[in-house]
Amino acid sequence: MNNLDAVFLDIENFFQTFLPAWENYLISSGVKQRNKPSLLSVSKVMTIVIAFHQSRYGDFKTYYIHFVYRYSQRIS
Secondary structure (H helix, E strand, O other): OOHHHHHHHHHHHHHHHHHHHHHHHOOOOOOOOOOOOOOOOHHHHHHHHHHHHHOOOOOHHHHHHHHHHHHHHHHO
């Protein structure tokens, strides 16, 4: 298992306990809000952001195009 897999597993374990507790803590405003499901989980987004900060890329757009986008194209 590489370092990125370990980071993802740690983040996934954290969010499995954090998100339900956080949602119970929120106060409802009474206004109906959309809860549209995302293509990426919160854990995946956080892993991408952490990997960006550990990389040597100067900006997120370049990192996304050269690393995340190319990697996601090979998977699908």
